[in-house]
Amino acid sequence: MDFKERYGPWVVVAGASEGTGRSFARQVAAKGLSCVLVAKHGPLEETAEEIRRESEVDVVTAKIDLAGDDAAAGIIAAVGGREVGLYISNAGADWAGERFLEHDIEDWLSLSHINVDTMLRCAHHFGRAMKDRRRGGILLVNSGACYGGSKYLAIYCAAKAFQLNFAEGLWSELRVYGVDVLSIVLGRTDTPGYRQRRADRGLIVGSAEDEGLASAEDVAIQGLERLPFGPVHNVGLEDDDAMFGSSAAGRREKAVMLETIVMEGSGYKPETDL
Ligand SMILES: NC(=O)c1ccc[n+]([C@@H]2O[C@H](COP(=O)([O-])OP(=O)(O)OC[C@H]3O[C@@H](n4cnc5c(N)ncnc54)[C@H](OP(=O)(O)O)[C@@H]3O)[C@@H](O)[C@H]2O)c1
DSSP states (O other): OOHHHHHOSEEEEESOSSHHHHHHHHHHHHTTOEEEEEESSTTHHHHHHHHHHHHOOOEEEEEOOTTSTTHHHHHHHHHTTOOEEEEEEOOOOOSOOOOGGGSOHHHHHHHHIIIIIIHHHHHHHHHHHHHHHTOEEEEEEEEGGGGSOOTTOHHHHHHHHHHHHHHHHHHHHHGGGTEEEEEEEEOSEEOHHHHHHHHHTTOOOOOHHHHTOEEHHHHHHHHHHHGGGOSEEETTSOTTOOTTGGGOHHHHHHHHHHHHHHHHHTTOOOOSOO
Protein backbone atom coordinates (compact mmCIF):
# COMPACT_ATOMS: atom_id res chain seq x y z
CA MET A 1 0.00 0.00 0.00
CA ASP A 2 1.21 3.51 -0.68
CA PHE A 3 0.97 6.21 1.98
CA LYS A 4 -2.53 7.37 0.97
CA GLU A 5 -3.96 3.85 0.88
CA ARG A 6 -2.39 3.02 4.21
CA TYR A 7 -3.22 6.21 6.14
CA GLY A 8 -5.94 7.98 4.11
CA PRO A 9 -8.28 9.35 3.15
CA TRP A 10 -8.36 11.82 6.10
CA VAL A 11 -5.83 12.89 8.72
CA VAL A 12 -6.65 14.69 11.96
CA VAL A 13 -3.86 16.95 13.23
CA ALA A 14 -4.43 18.20 16.79
CA GLY A 15 -2.42 21.41 17.11
CA ALA A 16 -2.03 22.12 13.41
CA SER A 17 -1.78 25.86 12.82
CA GLU A 18 1.96 26.32 13.35
CA GLY A 19 5.29 24.58 13.85
CA THR A 20 5.53 20.80 13.65
CA GLY A 21 1.73 20.41 13.43
CA ARG A 22 1.60 22.64 10.35
CA SER A 23 4.57 20.75 8.83
CA PHE A 24 2.92 17.38 9.42
CA ALA A 25 -0.29 18.62 7.83
CA ARG A 26 1.45 20.09 4.77
CA GLN A 27 3.49 16.95 4.17
CA VAL A 28 0.61 14.55 4.65
CA ALA A 29 -1.52 16.68 2.30
CA ALA A 30 1.28 16.56 -0.28
CA LYS A 31 0.87 12.76 -0.16
CA GLY A 32 -2.81 13.20 -1.06
CA LEU A 33 -4.58 13.04 2.32
CA SER A 34 -7.37 15.47 3.15
CA CYS A 35 -6.99 17.24 6.48
CA VAL A 36 -8.96 18.10 9.59
CA LEU A 37 -6.87 20.80 11.27
CA VAL A 38 -7.44 21.60 14.94
CA ALA A 39 -6.07 24.57 16.89
CA LYS A 40 -7.24 26.98 19.55
CA HIS A 41 -6.59 30.18 17.63
CA GLY A 42 -3.39 31.07 15.74
CA PRO A 43 -3.15 31.11 11.95
CA LEU A 44 -5.42 28.10 11.45
CA GLU A 45 -7.29 29.45 8.43
CA GLU A 46 -4.06 30.67 6.80
CA THR A 47 -2.51 27.22 7.20
CA ALA A 48 -5.64 25.60 5.79
CA GLU A 49 -5.61 27.93 2.78
CA GLU A 50 -1.90 27.30 2.21
CA ILE A 51 -2.49 23.53 2.16
CA ARG A 52 -5.48 23.78 -0.20
CA ARG A 53 -3.35 25.89 -2.55
CA GLU A 54 -0.31 23.62 -2.38
CA SER A 55 -1.92 20.20 -2.51
CA GLU A 56 -5.49 20.69 -3.75
CA VAL A 57 -6.90 18.43 -1.03
CA ASP A 58 -9.97 19.08 1.12
CA VAL A 59 -9.18 20.86 4.37
CA VAL A 60 -11.58 21.32 7.28
CA THR A 61 -10.70 23.52 10.26
CA ALA A 62 -11.95 23.22 13.84
CA LYS A 63 -11.22 25.84 16.50
CA ILE A 64 -11.05 23.75 19.65
CA ASP A 65 -9.11 24.12 22.89
CA LEU A 66 -7.48 20.72 23.38
CA ALA A 67 -7.36 21.42 27.11
CA GLY A 68 -11.15 21.56 27.32
CA ASP A 69 -13.16 18.70 28.80
CA ASP A 70 -15.17 18.41 25.58
CA ALA A 71 -12.19 18.71 23.22
CA ALA A 72 -12.26 15.12 21.94
CA ALA A 73 -16.03 15.25 21.48
CA GLY A 74 -15.58 18.48 19.50
CA ILE A 75 -12.95 16.88 17.26
CA ILE A 76 -15.11 13.81 16.67
CA ALA A 77 -18.07 16.05 15.81
CA ALA A 78 -15.93 18.11 13.41
CA VAL A 79 -14.77 14.91 11.69
CA GLY A 80 -18.35 13.70 11.27
CA GLY A 81 -18.60 10.80 8.81
CA ARG A 82 -15.13 11.28 7.32
CA GLU A 83 -12.87 8.23 7.42
CA VAL A 84 -9.77 9.04 9.49
CA GLY A 85 -6.76 6.86 8.66
CA LEU A 86 -4.19 8.91 10.54
CA TYR A 87 -4.42 10.74 13.86
CA ILE A 88 -1.56 13.05 14.85
CA SER A 89 -1.45 14.39 18.40
CA ASN A 90 0.91 17.34 18.09
CA ALA A 91 0.16 20.11 20.61
CA GLY A 92 1.31 19.72 24.20
CA ALA A 93 4.29 21.94 25.00
CA ASP A 94 4.76 23.34 28.51
CA TRP A 95 4.11 27.09 28.44
CA ALA A 96 4.76 27.62 32.15
CA GLY A 97 8.20 26.17 32.89
CA GLU A 98 7.64 26.77 36.61
CA ARG A 99 7.95 24.81 39.84
CA PHE A 100 4.86 22.67 40.47
CA LEU A 101 3.82 24.37 43.69
CA GLU A 102 4.47 27.87 42.41
CA HIS A 103 2.04 27.75 39.52
CA ASP A 104 -1.72 27.51 39.20
CA ILE A 105 -2.95 23.91 39.42
CA GLU A 106 -5.53 24.59 36.72
CA ASP A 107 -2.77 25.27 34.18
CA TRP A 108 -1.05 22.01 35.11
CA LEU A 109 -4.30 20.15 34.70
CA SER A 110 -4.76 21.75 31.27
CA LEU A 111 -1.30 20.63 30.21
CA SER A 112 -2.02 17.13 31.41
CA HIS A 113 -5.44 17.17 29.73
CA ILE A 114 -4.01 17.99 26.28
CA ASN A 115 -1.28 15.36 26.51
CA VAL A 116 -3.27 12.63 28.24
CA ASP A 117 -7.09 12.85 28.27
CA THR A 118 -7.77 14.41 24.87
CA MET A 119 -5.05 12.32 23.21
CA LEU A 120 -6.42 9.11 24.79
CA ARG A 121 -10.03 9.79 23.81
CA CYS A 122 -9.05 10.52 20.20
CA ALA A 123 -6.69 7.52 19.99
CA HIS A 124 -9.48 5.30 21.35
CA HIS A 125 -12.13 6.63 18.98
CA PHE A 126 -10.08 6.75 15.77
CA GLY A 127 -8.00 3.68 16.74
CA ARG A 128 -11.08 1.44 16.97
CA ALA A 129 -12.14 2.28 13.43
CA MET A 130 -8.57 1.79 12.17
CA LYS A 131 -8.39 -1.62 13.83
CA ASP A 132 -11.65 -2.63 12.15
CA ARG A 133 -10.26 -1.50 8.79
CA ARG A 134 -6.92 -3.25 9.42
CA ARG A 135 -4.93 -0.13 8.52
CA GLY A 136 -4.08 3.31 9.81
CA GLY A 137 -1.66 5.25 11.99
CA ILE A 138 -1.48 7.04 15.33
CA LEU A 139 1.44 9.44 15.69
CA LEU A 140 2.12 11.08 19.06
CA VAL A 141 4.53 14.02 19.18
CA ASN A 142 6.68 13.60 22.25
CA SER A 143 9.68 15.20 23.94
CA GLY A 144 12.99 14.01 25.39
CA ALA A 145 11.36 15.07 28.68
CA CYS A 146 9.53 11.72 28.54
CA TYR A 147 12.68 9.92 29.69
CA GLY A 148 12.88 11.41 33.18
CA GLY A 149 11.65 14.01 35.60
CA SER A 150 13.08 17.48 35.67
CA LYS A 151 12.87 20.53 37.86
CA TYR A 152 10.46 23.13 36.38
CA LEU A 153 8.95 20.46 34.13
CA ALA A 154 7.39 17.98 36.55
CA ILE A 155 3.96 17.78 34.88
CA TYR A 156 5.36 18.02 31.35
CA CYS A 157 7.81 15.15 31.99
CA ALA A 158 5.10 13.07 33.63
CA ALA A 159 2.59 13.63 30.82
CA LYS A 160 5.14 12.87 28.12
CA ALA A 161 6.28 9.72 29.99
CA PHE A 162 2.63 8.64 30.00
CA GLN A 163 2.48 9.23 26.24
CA LEU A 164 5.65 7.20 25.68
CA ASN A 165 4.48 4.18 27.63
CA PHE A 166 0.99 4.39 26.16
CA ALA A 167 2.41 4.49 22.63
CA GLU A 168 4.56 1.43 23.30
CA GLY A 169 1.67 -0.57 24.70
CA LEU A 170 -0.73 0.47 21.95
CA TRP A 171 1.89 -0.27 19.27
CA SER A 172 2.23 -3.78 20.67
CA GLU A 173 -1.57 -4.26 20.63
CA LEU A 174 -2.32 -2.79 17.19
CA ARG A 175 0.66 -3.84 15.04
CA VAL A 176 -0.94 -7.21 14.31
CA TYR A 177 -3.97 -5.36 12.90
CA GLY A 178 -1.91 -3.28 10.48
CA VAL A 179 -2.27 -0.09 12.55
CA ASP A 180 1.01 1.77 13.15
CA VAL A 181 1.72 3.66 16.37
CA LEU A 182 4.71 5.94 16.81
CA SER A 183 5.91 8.17 19.62
CA ILE A 184 8.25 10.63 17.93
CA VAL A 185 10.58 12.13 20.51
CA LEU A 186 11.75 15.65 19.78
CA GLY A 187 14.70 17.60 21.07
CA ARG A 188 14.69 21.39 20.81
CA THR A 189 12.86 22.30 17.62
CA ASP A 190 12.45 25.61 15.84
CA THR A 191 8.73 26.35 16.18
CA PRO A 192 6.93 29.67 16.79
CA GLY A 193 5.86 28.17 20.13
CA TYR A 194 9.45 27.41 21.14
CA ARG A 195 10.60 30.91 20.24
CA GLN A 196 7.66 32.47 22.09
CA ARG A 197 8.32 30.43 25.24
CA ARG A 198 11.96 31.54 25.23
CA ALA A 199 10.97 35.16 24.58
CA ASP A 200 8.54 34.98 27.53
CA ARG A 201 11.59 34.27 29.72
CA GLY A 202 13.54 37.14 28.19
CA LEU A 203 15.77 34.81 26.19
CA ILE A 204 16.77 35.59 22.63
CA VAL A 205 16.89 32.66 20.23
CA GLY A 206 19.33 32.97 17.34
CA SER A 207 19.19 31.10 14.07
CA ALA A 208 18.22 27.44 14.16
CA GLU A 209 21.72 26.55 12.95
CA ASP A 210 23.49 28.55 15.66
CA GLU A 211 21.21 27.16 18.37
CA GLY A 212 21.32 23.58 17.11
CA LEU A 213 17.55 23.41 16.69
CA ALA A 214 15.83 20.81 14.54
CA SER A 215 13.51 22.22 11.90
CA ALA A 216 9.77 21.51 12.00
CA GLU A 217 9.99 20.24 8.41
CA ASP A 218 12.68 17.69 9.29
CA VAL A 219 10.68 16.50 12.29
CA ALA A 220 7.64 15.89 10.09
CA ILE A 221 9.71 14.13 7.41
CA GLN A 222 11.23 11.80 10.00
CA GLY A 223 7.90 11.21 11.74
CA LEU A 224 6.14 10.15 8.54
CA GLU A 225 9.10 8.02 7.39
CA ARG A 226 9.35 6.24 10.75
CA LEU A 227 5.59 5.82 11.32
CA PRO A 228 5.59 2.17 10.15
CA PHE A 229 8.59 1.42 12.40
CA GLY A 230 7.35 2.26 15.91
CA PRO A 231 6.95 2.36 18.75
CA VAL A 232 9.60 5.06 19.29
CA HIS A 233 11.79 7.29 17.18
CA ASN A 234 14.20 9.82 18.64
CA VAL A 235 14.55 12.67 16.11
CA GLY A 236 18.00 12.86 14.60
CA LEU A 237 19.15 9.51 16.01
CA GLU A 238 19.42 6.04 14.56
CA ASP A 239 17.17 3.53 16.32
CA ASP A 240 20.10 1.82 18.04
CA ASP A 241 21.82 5.07 18.91
CA ALA A 242 22.63 5.14 22.61
CA MET A 243 22.51 8.91 23.09
CA PHE A 244 19.49 8.52 25.33
CA GLY A 245 21.13 5.51 27.08
CA SER A 246 18.58 2.82 27.76
CA SER A 247 16.08 4.90 25.78
CA ALA A 248 17.56 4.11 22.36
CA ALA A 249 14.50 3.32 20.25
CA GLY A 250 15.76 -0.12 19.19
CA ARG A 251 16.24 -1.18 22.81
CA ARG A 252 12.80 0.05 23.81
CA GLU A 253 11.24 -1.96 20.97
CA LYS A 254 13.00 -5.12 22.18
CA ALA A 255 11.83 -4.46 25.76
CA VAL A 256 8.20 -4.05 24.62
CA MET A 257 8.39 -7.26 22.58
CA LEU A 258 9.87 -9.14 25.54
CA GLU A 259 7.20 -7.85 27.91
CA THR A 260 4.50 -8.88 25.41
CA ILE A 261 5.90 -12.42 25.27
CA VAL A 262 5.99 -12.56 29.09
CA MET A 263 2.36 -11.36 29.30
CA GLU A 264 1.16 -13.87 26.72
CA GLY A 265 3.09 -16.61 28.52
CA SER A 266 1.39 -15.80 31.80
CA GLY A 267 -2.16 -16.32 30.61
CA TYR A 268 -2.93 -13.18 28.61
CA LYS A 269 -4.27 -14.53 25.37
CA PRO A 270 -2.87 -13.38 22.04
CA GLU A 271 -5.38 -11.97 19.55
CA THR A 272 -7.92 -14.47 18.25
CA ASP A 273 -9.79 -12.17 15.86
CA LEU A 274 -7.00 -11.65 13.36
N1 LIG B 1 9.49 23.03 20.03
C1 LIG B 1 10.30 22.28 20.78
O1 LIG B 1 11.45 22.62 21.06
C2 LIG B 1 9.81 20.95 21.29
C3 LIG B 1 10.72 20.09 21.95
C4 LIG B 1 10.29 18.84 22.39
C5 LIG B 1 8.97 18.46 22.18
N2 LIG B 1 8.11 19.30 21.54
C6 LIG B 1 6.74 18.86 21.36
O2 LIG B 1 6.31 19.18 20.04
C7 LIG B 1 4.91 19.47 20.06
C8 LIG B 1 4.68 20.83 19.38
O3 LIG B 1 5.35 21.82 20.13
P1 LIG B 1 5.38 23.36 19.72
O4 LIG B 1 6.67 23.91 20.15
O5 LIG B 1 5.04 23.55 18.27
O6 LIG B 1 4.23 24.05 20.61
P2 LIG B 1 2.71 23.62 20.96
O7 LIG B 1 2.08 24.78 21.60
O8 LIG B 1 2.68 22.34 21.68
O9 LIG B 1 2.03 23.36 19.53
C9 LIG B 1 1.74 24.41 18.65
C10 LIG B 1 0.51 24.11 17.83
O10 LIG B 1 -0.53 23.53 18.65
C11 LIG B 1 -1.63 24.45 18.80
N3 LIG B 1 -2.10 24.43 20.18
C12 LIG B 1 -1.36 24.69 21.29
N4 LIG B 1 -2.14 24.59 22.40
C13 LIG B 1 -3.38 24.26 21.97
C14 LIG B 1 -4.61 24.01 22.62
N5 LIG B 1 -4.74 24.12 23.95
N6 LIG B 1 -5.69 23.69 21.88
C15 LIG B 1 -5.59 23.60 20.53
N7 LIG B 1 -4.44 23.81 19.85
C16 LIG B 1 -3.35 24.14 20.56
C17 LIG B 1 -1.03 25.79 18.38
O11 LIG B 1 -2.02 26.65 17.85
P3 LIG B 1 -2.87 27.64 18.78
O12 LIG B 1 -1.98 28.13 19.88
O13 LIG B 1 -3.32 28.67 17.87
O14 LIG B 1 -4.01 26.86 19.27
C18 LIG B 1 -0.06 25.38 17.29
O15 LIG B 1 -0.72 25.12 16.09
C19 LIG B 1 4.47 19.42 21.52
O16 LIG B 1 3.87 18.17 21.80
C20 LIG B 1 5.77 19.57 22.29
O17 LIG B 1 5.70 18.95 23.56
C21 LIG B 1 8.49 20.53 21.10
